[in-house]
Amino acid sequence: MKGKMREKEEHLEGLWELKENGHDSIDDLEKALSGNYDVLVVEELALEGMVELSAEKTRITLTERGENEARKIIRAHRIGERLIYDVFGGEFETAACEFEHTITVELVDGICTLLGHPGECPHGMSIPEGECCRSSARMAYKQVIPLKELKIGQSARVAYINSRDDRQIHKLDGLQVRPRATVKLHQQYPCYVIECEGAHIAMDEAMVSSICVWSNNGQFQPEDREPLELDRKRHTWWGSGLLFGRKRQGPQLIK
Numbered sequence: 001m002k003g004k005m006r007e008k009e010e011h012l013e014g015l016w017e018l019k020e021n022g023h024d025s026i027d028d029l030e031k032a033l034s035g036n037y038d039v040l041v042v043e044e045l046a047l048e049g050m051v052e053l054s055a056e057k058t059r060i061t062l063t064e065r066g067e068n069e070a071r072k073i074i075r076a077h078r079i080g081e082r083l084i085y086d087v088f089g090g091e092f093e094t095a096a097c098e099f100e101h102t103i104t105v106e107l108v109d110g111i112c113t114l115l116g117h118p119g120e121c122p123h124g125m126s127i128p129e130g131e132c133c134r135s136s137a138r139m140a141y142k143q144v145i146p147l148k149e150l151k152i153g154q155s156a157r158v159a160y161i162n163s164r165d166d167r168q169i170h171k172l173d174g175l176q177v178r179p180r181a182t183v184k185l186h187q188q189y190p191c192y193v194i195e196c197e198g199a200h201i202a203m204d205e206a207m208v209s210s211i212c213v214w215s216n217n218g219q220f221q222p223e224d225r226e227p228l229e230l231d232r233k234r235h236t237w238w239g240s241g242l243l244f245g246r247k248r249q250g251p252q253l254i255k
Helices: 002-020 026-036 039-047 064-088 092-102 105-114 169-174 205-210
Strands: 051-053 060-062 144-146 155-161 182-187 192-196 199-203 211-214
Touching: 002 026, 002 039, 002 060, 002 064, 039 051, 060 064, 064 105, 064 155, 144 205, 192 205, 205 211
Parallel strands: none
Antiparallel strands: 051 060, 144 211, 155 182, 155 211, 182 192, 192 199
16 A cells, blocks of 8 residues: 555656646656656546546646645655755755655654755755745744844854855855854845854845854754765755955955
8 A cells, every 4th residue: 555655656746847847748757757657556646636637648737636745745855855965964865755755744844944944955946835834934933044034243053055056156165154164144234244264255135045054042053963065966055145355354356
């Protein structure tokens, strides 16, 4: 029974990803699932009202019910990727595949809140919102918050940086703005200025919002966790910003 349920979930997951890419053909689904595609599973999903097939059975789309189920699976998978990659620093794809089939919706929402409700997985794909993102997020205590929510003079450890723009990745890495590093907010206007490893860095609001830090009041502070290594193959998303010179030096724009 568990094996059949997992097959259905994998087909629903594949259909969600096809929809994201604007595809709806059976051939595309077969390619996406490789050797795991099963016509009998597709027929069962159709009987259960999860998918709709065209008259020629060459096109397949998720119904509203199927889309709701697929959203839960995709959300669990991508939240799992964020947790494993950002917190544990491990190989996240295989583990996330197991994660999505075994975790409850409530636990996914709890982890999402812990991570500060990330919008994207490590591949840069959108994470569907959960109920915690829409309502509880504003009431529940968050252990990970955007750097911009710190008060002037407050310091915190970087949890992760959530941005698609990697053009500035080596510049930020050179200034030690990375997971586990301690940053301090010095200024909010006319631009944000933070301090990290003795360097002052000026940046805009979008960049500051992409840097997520562990709340100072959080119970979990990963001080003993080794920082994640810079690895472009693992799609570490870092952001852009205006990077200036070292402390006690005149502001010097690094291009």
